[in-house]
Amino acid sequence: MSVPAETATEDEHRLTQGEAFARIRLLRSPNVGPVSYRQLLARFGDARRALEALPEMDRSGKRRYSAAPASVVEDEIAAAKRAGARYLFHDSPDYPALLAQISGAPPILLYRGDIGLAARPCIAIVGARNASAAAVRLARTFAGELAAGGLSVVSGLARGIDGAAHEGSLPATIGVIASGIDIAYPPQHQGLQERIATEGLLLAEQPPGTQPRGRHFPSRNRIIAGLSQGTLVVEAAPKSGSLITARLAGEAGREVMAIPGSPLDARSQGCNLLIREGAMLVQSAADVIELVTGFDGIPRSLVREAAPAPFAYxxxxxxxxxxxxxxxxxxxxxxxxxxxxxxxxxxxxxxxxxxxxxxxxxxxxxxxxxxxxxx
The missing domain is CATH 1.10.10.10 (Winged helix-like DNA-binding domain superfamily/Winged helix DNA-binding domain)
Structure with a gap:
């Protein structure tokens, strides 16, 4: 079965439906992740030849390697179509340029909404799920002012800071979810997720029908950080997903920013720790805009550790x-x-x-x- 044109690719004159189908099948095959997917395409030239070669590359000797069944991909494509989603491949001209630069960038995304929002300068706003009322109000205000300044605001649709950032920046907002594009999580954000999909941009790396699992959230966080010129942490505990996102942003060579808070509030300790480690202290949306205006790939924050480029060869x-x-x-x-x-x-x-x-x-x-x- 070939990939339906309306769900296959935004660049169909370069990528045939048969190759698009093979790429989806390759990425859904056992033990194939973003890095190995890219390397398989580089070694064999296209996904169809890579699928043919997979059995010979598994040298474990324990079993005969089997790629994902074609029927699984057919069902996935049908589910994407029902959800009104489209596929975006890593070499499409609409694929976000900054996201393509990170280690392990997702080779295939599903999206609903205006993909052009990802081409604008993006700022990620993340923070605590059990955020204080003051921090929620602050996140909503910052997001609105950043959107008014021509930036897209990226977050993960979690409760607390994420939800406030999306609400404040609609329609100039990008929601990145850890589930399939047809699954609303958390359930109380079902309405907000649908608004983002219809007014802004909703992105998912997982296949349709995928329920969110713990391992999916770090993957989602790398996309949030990778899309953005900088990541702003509004309120976060010392051990939280928000700090993981911030450190992924630093690893990718992006700006890391934090709003300071009271040392007596555990929800502020993560932000204060980031600032101590070299994140830029910001107190207004204007501070954020100043930091990312004319961003040349050299952040002023010091929260960074360069990762080796896996695609250099x-x-x-x-x-x-x-x-x-x-x-x-x-x-x-x-x-x-x-x-x-x-x-x-x-x-x-x-x-x-x-x-x-x-x-x-x-x-x-x-x-x-x-x-x-x-x-």
Missing amino acids: EDELADAEPADVEQLLTNAPVAWDELIRQSGSGAASVQLALLELELAGRLERGAGGKVRLAG
Whole structure:
């Protein structure tokens, strides 16, 4: 079955429906993640050839590798169509340029609404679910003023700060969800999610019908950070998803900003900690606009740790032979560029070895380009 034109791609003169269908099937196949998906396309040229080659690349010897059944993809596409969603592929001209730059950028997104909002300068606003009334009001005010200043406001549709940021910035708002595009979460935000989908932009990485799971939220957070020139934390505890988003923004070389709060309120301790670590202290929307106006990729905040670029050697993958790196791996995360140094092999050979281990289910990828043995 070919992908229906209305759900396949925004760039159909470059990507056929058959290739679009194969790409969706490739990404839904076992042990294929964003990095391995990109590497498979680079090695084999297109998704159809990659699907054919997958069984030979799983060298675990335990089983014959099976790609996702075509019927699963057919059902997914039908569900996307029913939801009024469209597919956006990583090489579409409408794919957000800043998001494409991050490590592990989602190869395929589903969206509803105005994709043009993602082409505007974007600011992420995140914070506590159990936020104080003052912080909720502040988030709504900041979001409204940023939207009035021509920026798109990005958040994750959670309770508290996220919801206030969306409400304050509609229609110039982008909601990124951890579920399928046809699932409203949290349920009390069903109306808000539908408003974002019809007036703003709603994005989902997971297939339609996917219920949100704990592992999906860090993935959602990387998209929020990746879309944005900067991330503003309004109120957050020291161990929260909001701080994860902020650190992902720093890792991606984006501005990290925080609003200071009382040291007596646990919900402010995360923001105060970020400022102590080098985040930019902001007290008004004008401060935020000043920080991101003319953003040249060099943030003034110091909350950052550059991650190695996993796609720097994609053009060499077609002719590479896998390096012997498995003996260098343990269950402790290590950066893949460290494996290059220790193995003495080329980057493409190391990447190919990691790809084969991932397809065999023996490798896990983490933030910052780090990998470890599965389990």
